[in-house]
Amino acid sequence: MSRMTDTRAALAAFSALSQETRLEAFRLLVKAEPEGLPAGEIARRLDVPQNTMSAHLSTLTGSGLVLSRREGRSIIYRADLTAMRGLTAFLLEDCCRLDRETSAPALACLAAAGCETDKNGAC
Amino acid sequence: MSRMTDTRAALAAFSALSQETRLEAFRLLVKAEPEGLPAGEIARRLDVPQNTMSAHLSTLTGSGLVLSRREGRSIIYRADLTAMRGLTAFLLEDCCRLDRETSAPALACLAAAGCETDKNGAC
DNA sequence: TCGATATATCCAGATATATGGAAATATAAT
């Protein structure tokens, strides 16, 4: 399920990214791939109280754009590039009116253009 | 200025697309390219009161994703595919960490993959 | 077990957004 199948997921993703702190956090996490970052570190870097940041991270996680795992006392957050790719595909299918069959190679094309690839070869 | 240069524009765009009625309206407008649709028609198709729709269209216009022009008594709304492309590029630069120079051909690549092209050959 | 660290949850006030009735504006036709 790497594709944003319904509007629901897209709405959640857009909503998550429509808040400054969350957008910054997400960009931070994308840059921090694939290691990810602990919640406290994110809060510190963005200079936001930890509980406020925690609420935002929860929103990001709920939107599907971010994943988390516990590691000792820390909780490590990671950007979910697959979901990100899905959101981009959703946008492309609207913007460029690409259908599913066409957008798949289009995304592969982006991968070829230099972006990070996962095990499936997509960006 | 076809590129989403700062976070401001991206935030406004994400915010505009994070509401169901607006997302539907935007998708409708993308499909209606390049003719566009009058406000009333959009309201009718989405079954939303015209003043409510007007407020949403105003938000979309303010975000830069949608353009409008008066035509007689009607006001015709159109999706701004250039802005749309900018938003996609913003996403790609985060997701795939493409820089400006790389994302340009990547977008052209998408155009080649079958999407609509404008006079500059981008999708 | 106790204290320290990392994070989440609870809660409430502040702020922003969504919604739609009523009235205003702009254009067109008669």
Added chain:
DNA sequence: ATTATATTTCCATATATCTGGATATATCGA
């Protein structure tokens, strides 16, 4: 001029979101 049409603006209410203090939970080390 008057009336009909298309849309916006005004305004108030309802709803959702943001924020951060206080507190709870979970894990680790001594």
